[in-house]
Amino acid sequence: MNPARPVMRAAPPNDGFVTPVTRFFKRNQTALTPVLLLSPALLTMLFVVAIPLAFSLYTSLTPYRLTRPESIEIFVGARNYMRLLSNDDFWEAFLRTILFLAIALNVEFVLGLGIALLINKITWGQRTLRTIMMFPMMFSPILVGFQFKFIFNDNIGILNNALQSLGITDRAIPWLVDGKLAMFSIIFAEVWMSTSVFAILLLAGLFAMPRDPLEAAKVDGCNAWQTFRHITLPFIMPFAFIAMTIRSLDVARAYDIVAVMTDGGPAGRTELLWTMIARVGYENARMGQANAMAYISTILSIAFTYYFFTKLVAARRYMGGAE
Amino acid sequence: MPKLTMKAMLATALVPLMAMPAVAADYGDFSGYTLRVKLIGGAQYEPLYAEISKWEEMTGATVEILSRKNHFELDREIKQDIAAGTLDWCVGSNHTSFAPQYGSIYTDLSAIVSEETLAGFVPLVLEHGTVDGRLVQLPRHSDVSNLFYIKSLYEDAENQAGFKAEYGYDLMPPETWAQVKDQAMFFANPPDFFGTQFVGKDEAITGRFYEMLVAEGGALFSDDWEPTFNSEAGVRALSFFVDLYKAGAVPVGVPNYLWDDTGLGFASGTVAMNLDWGGWSAFFNDPANSKVAGDIGLIRAPKGSAGIRTGWSGSHTFSVTESCDNKEAAASFVTFLTDYDRQMVEARKGLLPTRGQVWDDAKAEFSASGNDFLVTVFETYQASMAEDAFTPPLIPEWIEVSNALWPKLQAAMVGDMTPQEALDEAAEEALLVMEDAGYR
Numbered sequence: 125m126n127p128a129r130p131v132m133r134a135a136p137p138n139d140g141f142v143t144p145v146t147r148f149f150k151r152n153q154t155a156l157t158p159v160l161l162l163s164p165a166l167l168t169m170l171f172v173v174a175i176p177l178a179f180s181l182y183t184s185l186t187p188y189r190l191t192r193p194e195s196i197e198i199f200v201g202a203r204n205y206m207r208l209l210s211n212d213d214f215w216e217a218f219l220r221t222i223l224f225l226a227i228a229l230n231v232e233f234v235l236g237l238g239i240a241l242l243i244n245k246i247t248w249g250q251r252t253l254r255t256i257m258m259f260p261m262m263f264s265p266i267l268v269g270f271q272f273k274f275i276f277n278d279n280i281g282i283l284n285n286a287l288q289s290l291g292i293t294d295r296a297i298p299w300l301v302d303g304k305l306a307m308f309s310i311i312f313a314e315v316w317m318s319t320s321v322f323a324i325l326l327l328a329g330l331f332a333m334p335r336d337p338l339e340a341a342k343v344d345g346c347n348a349w350q351t352f353r354h355i356t357l358p359f360i361m362p363f364a365f366i367a368m369t370i371r372s373l374d375v376a377r378a379y380d381i382v383a384v385m386t387d388g389g390p391a392g393r394t395e396l397l398w399t400m401i402a403r404v405g406y407e408n409a410r411m412g413q414a415n416a417m418a419y420i421s422t423i424l425s426i427a428f429t430y431y432f433f434t435k436l437v438a439a440r441r442y443m444g445g446a447e
Numbered sequence: 448m449p450k451l452t453m454k455a456m457l458a459t460a461l462v463p464l465m466a467m468p469a470v471a472a473d474y475g476d477f478s479g480y481t482l483r484v485k486l487i488g489g490a491q492y493e494p495l496y497a498e499i500s501k502w503e504e505m506t507g508a509t510v511e512i513l514s515r516k517n518h519f520e521l522d523r524e525i526k527q528d529i530a531a532g533t534l535d536w537c538v539g540s541n542h543t544s545f546a547p548q549y550g551s552i553y554t555d556l557s558a559i560v561s562e563e564t565l566a567g568f569v570p571l572v573l574e575h576g577t578v579d580g581r582l583v584q585l586p587r588h589s590d591v592s593n594l595f596y597i598k599s600l601y602e603d604a605e606n607q608a609g610f611k612a613e614y615g616y617d618l619m620p621p622e623t624w625a626q627v628k629d630q631a632m633f634f635a636n637p638p639d640f641f642g643t644q645f646v647g648k649d650e651a652i653t654g655r656f657y658e659m660l661v662a663e664g665g666a667l668f669s670d671d672w673e674p675t676f677n678s679e680a681g682v683r684a685l686s687f688f689v690d691l692y693k694a695g696a697v698p699v700g701v702p703n704y705l706w707d708d709t710g711l712g713f714a715s716g717t718v719a720m721n722l723d724w725g726g727w728s729a730f731f732n733d734p735a736n737s738k739v740a741g742d743i744g745l746i747r748a749p750k751g752s753a754g755i756r757t758g759w760s761g762s763h764t765f766s767v768t769e770s771c772d773n774k775e776a777a778a779s780f781v782t783f784l785t786d787y788d789r790q791m792v793e794a795r796k797g798l799l800p801t802r803g804q805v806w807d808d809a810k811a812e813f814s815a816s817g818n819d820f821l822v823t824v825f826e827t828y829q830a831s832m833a834e835d836a837f838t839p840p841l842i843p844e845w846i847e848v849s850n851a852l853w854p855k856l857q858a859a860m861v862g863d864m865t866p867q868e869a870l871d872e873a874a875e876e877a878l879l880v881m882e883d884a885g886y887r
Contacts (some may be wrong), residue, residue: 191526279641288638390647408846
């Protein structure tokens, strides 16, 4: 034994200092380990999601005004919600938002699918095309809003000038004034900006698709449509529903587009929940009322998410995936 | 060299000398201090910010710009700061229409800015910056609208004869809004050419309706804050916009127009008359941007049936927070940003000054350099700022009342409601706003 070498000794037992808490942890070590390991995530969820949600729920029960912070202490119960129940403008905006979501998401899906299928066929320059395809989603929604506001301007806009110069029409089409045309214009801008999200996700699905079923279908004499309908489409549907879920939650980014192009007008014809909530919450500074609107609109997000997840599970079951 | 050119050169050389303040101002010594500020951003505001380094050199302080956003985003951010209790900055850009919303977060500048400094400003503009008897903002530049028109249209003999035959009086730049309506309908040839145009959404159309209401002899509220804009005068005011829209005398997209649409529309040469802010003048007369450059006439805003000129006005301003840890430095900074030299910098860009001396000296400078158009612009806007300008009611609820009003104004324009129905509904909503705010 080398005398210079320090002798390693076990730490003396300190049973005399064991508290009931440490005893509890020692006894339940196995049961508590998962809780301890999950605690960072749980705490993060608590501070980032649960507390803000609870706070905004509370403020929706007050007449809270941003410019009068003391108003947060006045409890008015469900008054904000009761006012909304009898507010026709709010419910019209609610239904209009559902319509907007339904049309925009479906059009984006169809176009995204088409683009993904075309790019999947390309053998040369595919990477370059994929990058180009993603350009629209790199623009800020505010810039997209301004861009389309001027494209659809009735007097100096490029679209009306082109239509008039080509002799297609001799009048100025009120793209951003007529109710239906204004909704079309906004949806067009939104689709232009976000279709590539669908295309990218669906393209990933196509890349992951095994070749065997396609070759088997060819051998069995399926034509292109039959192959697409019964093999390709079912395979990429889980990707489509994931894309739909992400987009249905993320589509509120279109707020900036609508705010710049029409700000919900004229006469509320393009008013969506997002423009209404932002106006009430920030311009009117009535954050309590705006939070009540936001809570009701959360129902919409939950409904869309639930629907898409149900469809996703069904699609995976159809493909023999995990339940 | 021709005599005129010699005179012009001499005058140009002398104007800056004459205009120079006798003694350089003392902005104090704040060495080592960092002043935190939130400023309005945008191309037309930037030349002033290039001057900030001069204040830093003179005082030894450093300016930390926390935000540089447009007014609506800045407004949102300030409201969030109020709610979160994070007013840890000293100077903020402000506006006469926005200021009443912010309660008492801004300090009374009359206590920290010298009377001598304040005496240099146009009194009416300082009055517009006063809320509840407190001067909460120092005006940077003001705005009011006047009527631009394409001169050659009025000089054309065929137009003159045709107009007289149809309306029974001579074609002249309009003195009343009734004449504007006649002339707009006369010049209109949609979709290629329009008589006039107006902004059609947000606070913009509320402001345009409000000034027309005043010109028609009406008022937004009674003395005890009951909305009264659904009066006969209100219906006349709204009908002006509705009638022009229905007649096709304005572009069909106007319910969706804001300032950039009307500005670019007039510059495109497709609109005969355009009521607009002074800040657009230089753009309209710049051949690189405007097809009507060199062919622009300008008159004071016409009168309504009550004999009052429209004159909705507002000023871009600077305020100092009550919570500022060095109000002396903040006062020095806002005084610097609105002093004579800084206002001359902005006036040369076409922005309307708030100091009487700058109005005169800027005009002299434009005259000396042969820029007759800007001389006319400054003369016209100086007269309307002094005699016609009025602000919206300086109450915190202005924006909220505006948000109740403008969708209904649009509804009347696009034919969803009659003007009376639209104003009645808006008045009901505005009454709720005023009741909730405790006015009634």
